[in-house]
Amino acid sequence: MTIDPASSQPSGKPRVVVLFGGRSSEHSVSCVTAAGVLEAIDHSKYDVVPVGIARNGQWSLASVDPEQWSLRSGSLPEVESGPETVVLSGEGGSRELVAHAPDSLPKSMGRVDVVLPLLHGPFGEDGTLQGMLEMADIRYVGAGVLASAVGMDKHYMKVVFAAAGLAVGPYEVITDRQWNRSPEECLSRVSGLAFPVFVKPARAGSSMGITRVTEASGLRPAIEAAREHDPKVIVEAGISGREIEVAVLQGRGNEDPRTSQPGEIAVRDGGHDWYDFEAKYVDGAAAELSCPADLPDDVTTRVRELAGVAFDAVGAEGLSRVDFFYTVDGELVINEINTMPGFTPISMYPQMWAKSGLPYTELIDELITLALERRTGLR
Known part of the structure; x- marks a missing residue:
C-alpha cells in the first residue's frame, strides 16, 4: 500500500518521488505522463509520493489519483499552486522532503530514495533539475546534467552527433x-x-x-x-524518408545500452500533415506505430546500433528515444534524441519496449532499479 505522503515515517520500501508539471510549455504533457506512471507503477513495491510543479515554479504534494492528471476529463491537466511548498533537501546527507507553510516551522515529510522526473522541456528535461538533484546528492531516473542539456538543444545535439560520425540533415x-x-x-x-x-x-x-x-x-x-x-x-x-524510432535503455553495470525493436510512425489521413502535437496526444486515431518496423534485417541491425551510438555520444543514462529518417537511398539520418520521451502507456517509447518483450510496469521498475544502483556524484 502506498504511504500517506504526509507521513514522516515511510516504510522500508524504496520511496519514489514522482515529479511532474513544470514551467515549460509541455506542462500538461508532463501531467499526462505522470498519470500513466502513477497508474502503472507497482505500489506494493514502492512508496510513491507525487509532487507537482506549478507553472510559477512552486512544488507541492499532489494527488496520487491518475485520473486527475489524465486527458480523460476532456481538458489539459494543470498543477495549481497551493498554500504549502515542498522542497528536496540533501542537507547533512538527509535526502528528504521538507514542507514549508506560512507561519509554521519546516516539517520533514520523510526520506527520498529516488526521484522519477517526468518533466518535459526546459526547466526539467534540460539539465537544470538534474543539476539540482546532483547538488542535493539525490538519485534520479534518466540522463545527467550534460546529456540532458545536449539532448534538449537541437543545435548542439546535432554537433555532437556529427562528431560521433552520425549522419545529420542540413539545418540553420x-x-x-x-x-x-x-x-x-x-x-x-x-x-x-x-x-x-x-x-x-x-x-x-x-x-x-x-x-x-x-x-x-x-x-x-x-x-x-x-x-x-x-x-x-x-x-x-525536410528529409524524404520513413520515420523510424528506437527506444534505448541503459545496460546494467558496465553493459552496453539495450535497444528495442525499431518502430515506425505512420500519420493517417485526416487533418495532420505531420506528427504534430494533436496527433501525438489528442487525436488517438491520427498515428499508428508499427513495431517491429518493416525493414530489411541489416537495416534493423544498423539502426539499433546507431541508436546505441547516439545514446553514448551524449552520455545518456536511464532511457532515451532516438529518431531517424530512413531515406529512399537507404541512408539512416538521425533526427534527434529525447532523453525523457513521452511516457504514457500509448507513447512510442513504452510501446516499443512492450513490443520488444518489456511491459510498461516492468519498464518503470527497471528504470527505478537502474537509478537506485547508480552512484551519486561524478561517474
Missing part, C-alpha cells in the same frame, strides 16, 4: 541576437535550405511551436511562432 540556427540584429540576413540564410523546412524552437519538445514551411514567405511567421517558446530557433530541411 537563428539565435536571439542574430534575429534582433538582422532578421533579413537570417531569412536569406535559411532560404538556402531545400523546402519544405521545419522551423522549431531549439529547446522544446512535443512538437510545441513547430511549423512546416513550404515557401519562403512562410518563414518569418514560423520563426516568430517558434520564438514564443525559445529565443533560439533551428530550421531543418
Whole structure:
C-alpha cells in the first residue's frame, strides 16, 4: 500500500518521488505522463509520493489519483499552486522532503530514495533539475546534467552527433541576437535550405511551436511562432524518408545500452500533415506505430546500433528515444534524441519496449532499479 505522503515515517520500501508539471510549455504533457506512471507503477513495491510543479515554479504534494492528471476529463491537466511548498533537501546527507507553510516551522515529510522526473522541456528535461538533484546528492531516473542539456538543444545535439560520425540533415540556427540584429540576413540564410523546412524552437519538445514551411514567405511567421517558446530557433530541411524510432535503455553495470525493436510512425489521413502535437496526444486515431518496423534485417541491425551510438555520444543514462529518417537511398539520418520521451502507456517509447518483450510496469521498475544502483556524484 502506498504511504500517506504526509507521513514522516515511510516504510522500508524504496520511496519514489514522482515529479511532474513544470514551467515549460509541455506542462500538461508532463501531467499526462505522470498519470500513466502513477497508474502503472507497482505500489506494493514502492512508496510513491507525487509532487507537482506549478507553472510559477512552486512544488507541492499532489494527488496520487491518475485520473486527475489524465486527458480523460476532456481538458489539459494543470498543477495549481497551493498554500504549502515542498522542497528536496540533501542537507547533512538527509535526502528528504521538507514542507514549508506560512507561519509554521519546516516539517520533514520523510526520506527520498529516488526521484522519477517526468518533466518535459526546459526547466526539467534540460539539465537544470538534474543539476539540482546532483547538488542535493539525490538519485534520479534518466540522463545527467550534460546529456540532458545536449539532448534538449537541437543545435548542439546535432554537433555532437556529427562528431560521433552520425549522419545529420542540413539545418540553420537563428539565435536571439542574430534575429534582433538582422532578421533579413537570417531569412536569406535559411532560404538556402531545400523546402519544405521545419522551423522549431531549439529547446522544446512535443512538437510545441513547430511549423512546416513550404515557401519562403512562410518563414518569418514560423520563426516568430517558434520564438514564443525559445529565443533560439533551428530550421531543418525536410528529409524524404520513413520515420523510424528506437527506444534505448541503459545496460546494467558496465553493459552496453539495450535497444528495442525499431518502430515506425505512420500519420493517417485526416487533418495532420505531420506528427504534430494533436496527433501525438489528442487525436488517438491520427498515428499508428508499427513495431517491429518493416525493414530489411541489416537495416534493423544498423539502426539499433546507431541508436546505441547516439545514446553514448551524449552520455545518456536511464532511457532515451532516438529518431531517424530512413531515406529512399537507404541512408539512416538521425533526427534527434529525447532523453525523457513521452511516457504514457500509448507513447512510442513504452510501446516499443512492450513490443520488444518489456511491459510498461516492468519498464518503470527497471528504470527505478537502474537509478537506485547508480552512484551519486561524478561517474
